Amino acid sequence: MAEQILASTSHKTPWLFALLALVLVLATEQVVEHFEKRSKLEQEKNAVSETLSTLRARLEGVVTSNLLLVHGLTAVISSQPDIDQAGFARIAHGLVDERHALRNIAGAPGMVISLMYPLVGNEGAVGLDYRTHPTQSEAALRAMRSGQPVVAGPLPLLQGGVGIIAREPVFVLDKSSAEPPDAKPRFWGLVSAVIDVDLLYRQAGLNEVDAKLKLALRGVDGTGARGAVFYGDAAVFAAQPVTKTISLPGGTWQMAALPAAGWGQQSGHTLWMIRLFGLLAALAAAALAYFLARGSAALACSEARLRALLNTIPDLVWLKDPNGVYLACNPRFESFFGAGETEILGKTDDAFVSAEQAEFFRANDRAAIAAGGPRMNEEWLTFTDGHRELMETIKAPVYDAADKLIGVLGIARDITERKRNEERIQGLNRVYAVLSGINEASVRLREPQALFDAACRIAVERGGFRMAWLGMADLASGEVRPLAHAGNADGYLERLHISLGDDEHGRGPTGLALREGRHVVCNDIADDTQMKPWREDALARGYRASAAFPIQVAGQVCGAFSLYAGRTGFFDDMELRLLDELALDIGFALEFKRAENEIRQLNVELEARVRERTAELAAANQELETFTYSVSHDLKAPLRGIDGYSRLLLEDHQAQLDDEGRLFLANVRQGVDQMSQLIEDLLAYSRMERRDLHGVRLDLADQVAAVLRERAEETAARGMRIDVDLDGCAVQADPDGLAMVLRNLIDNAIKFTRNSQPPSLSIGATRGEKTVTLAVTDNGIGFDMQFQDRIFEIFQRLQRAEDYPGTGVGLAIVRKAMQRMGGRVWAESAPGRGATFYLELPR
Numbered sequence: 103m104a105e106q107i108l109a110s111t112s113h114k115t116p117w118l119f120a121l122l123a124l125v126l127v128l129a130t131e132q133v134v135e136h137f138e139k140r141s142k143l144e145q146e147k148n149a150v151s152e153t154l155s156t157l158r159a160r161l162e163g164v165v166t167s168n169l170l171l172v173h174g175l176t177a178v179i180s181s182q183p184d185i186d187q188a189g190f191a192r193i194a195h196g197l198v199d200e201r202h203a204l205r206n207i208a209g210a211p212g213m214v215i216s217l218m219y220p221l222v223g224n225e226g227a228v229g230l231d232y233r234t235h236p237t238q239s240e241a242a243l244r245a246m247r248s249g250q251p252v253v254a255g256p257l258p259l260l261q262g263g264v265g266i267i268a269r270e271p272v273f274v275l276d277k278s279s280a281e282p283p284d285a286k287p288r289f290w291g292l293v294s295a296v297i298d299v300d301l302l303y304r305q306a307g308l309n310e311v312d313a314k315l316k317l318a319l320r321g322v323d324g325t326g327a328r329g330a331v332f333y334g335d336a337a338v339f340a341a342q343p344v345t346k347t348i349s350l351p352g353g354t355w356q357m358a359a360l361p362a363a364g365w366g367q368q369s370g371h372t373l374w375m376i377r378l379f380g381l382l383a384a385l386a387a388a389a390l391a392y393f394l395a396r397g398s399a400a401l402a403c404s405e406a407r408l409r410a411l412l413n414t415i416p417d418l419v420w421l422k423d424p425n426g427v428y429l430a431c432n433p434r435f436e437s438f439f440g441a442g443e444t445e446i447l448g449k450t451d452d453a454f455v456s457a458e459q460a461e462f463f464r465a466n467d468r469a470a471i472a473a474g475g476p477r478m479n480e481e482w483l484t485f486t487d488g489h490r491e492l493m494e495t496i497k498a499p500v501y502d503a504a505d506k507l508i509g510v511l512g513i514a515r516d517i518t519e520r521k522r523n524e525e526r527i528q529g530l531n532r533v534y535a536v537l538s539g540i541n542e543a544s545v546r547l548r549e550p551q552a553l554f555d556a557a558c559r560i561a562v563e564r565g566g567f568r569m570a571w572l573g574m575a576d577l578a579s580g581e582v583r584p585l586a587h588a589g590n591a592d593g594y595l596e597r598l599h600i601s602l603g604d605d606e607h608g609r610g611p612t613g614l615a616l617r618e619g620r621h622v623v624c625n626d627i628a629d630d631t632q633m634k635p636w637r638e639d640a641l642a643r644g645y646r647a648s649a650a651f652p653i654q655v656a657g658q659v660c661g662a663f664s665l666y667a668g669r670t671g672f673f674d675d676m677e678l679r680l681l682d683e684l685a686l687d688i689g690f691a692l693e694f695k696r697a698e699n700e701i702r703q704l705n706v707e708l709e710a711r712v713r714e715r716t717a718e719l720a721a722a723n724q725e726l727e728t729f730t731y732s733v734s735h736d737l738k739a740p741l742r743g744i745d746g747y748s749r750l751l752l753e754d755h756q757a758q759l760d761d762e763g764r765l766f767l768a769n770v771r772q773g774v775d776q777m778s779q780l781i782e783d784l785l786a787y788s789r790m791e792r793r794d795l796h797g798v799r800l801d802l803a804d805q806v807a808a809v810l811r812e813r814a815e816e817t818a819a820r821g822m823r824i825d826v827d828l829d830g831c832a833v834q835a836d837p838d839g840l841a842m843v844l845r846n847l848i849d850n851a852i853k854f855t856r857n858s859q860p861p862s863l864s865i866g867a868t869r870g871e872k873t874v875t876l877a878v879t880d881n882g883i884g885f886d887m888q889f890q891d892r893i894f895e896i897f898q899r900l901q902r903a904e905d906y907p908g909t910g911v912g913l914a915i916v917r918k919a920m921q922r923m924g925g926r927v928w929a930e931s932a933p934g935r936g937a938t939f940y941l942e943l944p945r
Contacts (some may be wrong), residue, residue, distance in 0.1 A: 609632050
């Protein structure tokens, strides 16, 4: 090369030769530097994009799994719209634990929070009205109007801290109304779940990002790129970051990232080395060119150094004259033609490649000359050893000091691996999009068939698959029954006939996936013997690769998700792992929906049992009313007759009776009195069973004082010491029912302390969070605790009637009244040490 340049410019001074060499080497250095910068930048962006894709999938997965939990709770509420706090807490207890990111769950019937779990620490949120709240009303009303789940936040919470709130509307059918069967469900309210921000970030792996990476999230309330930044540095979005969109119910978030040191900083050291090397090489080449003009020895030395520079460049480098004749090339270029430099120089492309390709090369040379500067293109080159490389080629015209065209310099860099990585990232992004879309559909869709249709459609539209279908094992027919498909099927499924057994029609990807419970891949349908029964139909429809993924429900493989691609080698290991997760998500959604249906069926059965028990209770009440009437009218009348005639005998015929006769009549009258009292107590017990009780707020001190006033004369005559400490205690109870309970307990205390010296009665109370416990204590005869349940049963007595008169109904009335008022009663005692009766009533 140097000899030809020297011959064409022999009339120039040695300084022109030095300048030309300097320009040529510096131009080469600029080309190399350009390639290096672009390569490093692409590598940085690919690495950041892959990290963001992984983080996005994790973040969407964590949010989706927590929304599935909330969705399950809304399904329960839809079937039990009158659920109270205890029932709500019992269901929510299994959702708010260390396995999930849910911090608390609230139910808001009528858009006002009245149900909360856990309640402790979240009392401040109870009573919140979503319709008027300044920061939460917009998202809540959007969920109500759209009927779809809405994710809001991060935002400050009333109970303190910051969280992400997932709200899902609840609709119920009013079964008690006379509306037609096709009536639309009415809006019940919202179920809101607070997702712990720190735990969400930790489970999604945001805290595990390399310290060399800057990460930021924006889109408060699902507003995407328009929303405010809530994680990381807002400056990231202004620094040309790599961005990913995170899909949420009702909106999106935008995630962005870039290297902590900024773009292109990693290649700084390499670029300075290239520049230094290029500058040194340019100076060396200039010096060599200068001395070249002064002698052949200097020329040989300069050429050797320039050759060393070209040989160190890993790219293809060549120089042609304006007519396309090769003037120079490096060893890497020699491998392309499969010839040495001496065989290449002085010849054109026609001597080594086809006429068509030679013309293509020549056209690019002419385009670079016409442009007057570097021109870039991508092209596949086939080397003489048969292997192919995708090249990024730069061609630039070279001029001398007088602006005369010397030739065209070409440099080609192998970008095959870079393109393969780009395609791999694009493939992962496709699968991530499919995974995200199906996860969103599993939350939104209620019916399995709708989910199947959506999964197939999303796989084709977002995943780029040529066809997708989902089938379930049909044990009756012994085949796989397709339930949904999307894409170019063209009658393929009607002719598929996949067997569940180990035969020729059961050894394809779908059959093996069902039997072995693992994914099965066919990356070349035309060459895979297992596809023989279906190969012709598949190739006719453009299918070149396929894969099947088992769907498991409750640990059992029941179906398969099959995907078909339009090129061979479509499925790689990373995509297969993500598609395995996709199949697991579909199975989990089916399992969850089956549990939902079971809950609905149980609720239907429960309602039927409630109606049956209600009818039985009504019949029992009717029988009780009949019995009560009989007791009131049919039993009391004969007793009155016995009592009247026995009294007349004693009054009118006493002289005709001896002492034993008079004793017999006195015993008859005593039995009549006891029987009459027993009937009265039995009627009182019956009335307590049937009467309507009305809970009102009562002051315990006033209620006890009123009963004690009724018994004041008797207690004073007995010298009973009474101690009452009830100031400020109030309960919710029926006035008549509570008075009956107090009378029975105080009467028992008076009766069973008749032998105590002196008799005493103590009445006090303790306050709980939701109840008040009243204690009535005496120093009477007491009882053995092994009989504590027996004393509250009707007609059960622990002492003889001759010793302590009574009917055995009083404490049964006490227990029945407490049950009807929503409370309970129990006792503690020991023989000879008195007894304490406890009454627990709501505050």
